[in-house]
Structures are given as C-alpha cells and as structure tokens.
Amino acid sequence: MNTKILDIEVLAEKVRKLKSEGRKVVQCHGCFDLMHPGHIKHFQEARSMGDVLIVTLTPDQYIDKGPGRPAFNQELRAESIAALECVNYVAINKWPTAEDTLRLLKPDIYVKGQEFETLEDKTGKIQREHDVIKEIGAEIRFTHGVVFSSTKLLKTYFSI
Numbered sequence: 001m002n003t004k005i006l007d008i009e010v011l012a013e014k015v016r017k018l019k020s021e022g023r024k025v026v027q028c029h030g031c032f033d034l035m036h037p038g039h040i041k042h043f044q045e046a047r048s049m050g051d052v053l054i055v056t057l058t059p060d061q062y063i064d065k066g067p068g069r070p071a072f073n074q075e076l077r078a079e080s081i082a083a084l085e086c087v088n089y090v091a092i093n094k095w096p097t098a099e100d101t102l103r104l105l106k107p108d109i110y111v112k113g114q115e116f117e118t119l120e121d122k123t124g125k126i127q128r129e130h131d132v133i134k135e136i137g138a139e140i141r142f143t144h145g146v147v148f149s150s151t152k153l154l155k156t157y158f159s160i
Contacts, residue, residue, distance in 0.1 A: 024050035027107035041145040046111040062096035
C-alpha cells in the first residue's frame, strides 16, 4: 500500500497538523488522466511554492472528458502521481468539483495551470474554485510551464 495515498478526511487531518507546524501546504487538483511531461512540470513548479504538495483527483464517475474517459482509473492515476518525488500526498476527491475539497483541506496555496489564469473556462469551475479560495483565505497561483492536453494527446496518438 502506498503511504502517500490517503483518504480525503485523513488528508484533511494531515494538512491541519502540517499547517499547525507552520508548514505551507500547496494543493493541485484535476483529472490528470494521462500523465505527461506537462503534469510533472506543473507538480514540480507547484511544489517549489511551499513545503508540502498535495494533489487531489477528480473521481472516475465525475470525469466529463467524453466517451472512454478516464483512460486510467482513479487508483492508477493516484498511484502514478504518488510515484513522483515532488508529490507528498494524494487523495481521490469525493465530489464532482474541487470546491468542497478546498473547503475541507484549506491549503495555503492552490495551483492551476496557466490556461486557467484568466479565471475563465467553459464549465465555470475555475471561477467557483477562485471564489472558494477567497472564502478560505488561501492564495491561487498559476504555473507557466509547457502545456499539453491529455484529451488532445489521447485523440492524436491513441485513436484507432
């Protein structure tokens, strides 16, 4: 069993303890369906913004990327992310979006990719996440590395 993969409530307790010790907790959240260099660089840059990097994943049943997605189930996605040295803890979200997870975990910094920097996306999720970040007194930051789209990569290289 991977000790970096925790139940979301257990992670919440861990985060409270880390913050009480004065550690700065950074959170990334997403689907992370097809692990690629853009994800890895995103996590590495996010980790450099604080002391501890936690990554939460959208559960399989809430992924809305189209038929046959996710390509990898939530357990495999969690294990892949936990294998990265820069990631301290991973949890699978219980909800369709990150808002309740942010309220539960209360990270110091929430990190998204540069494609969300305008705080606009077609689903409206990033706007709602930004509202929760303000509500919990956290900070939102954006990474500026190489950007790939898992959906585009899957369509381009794995369609039959």
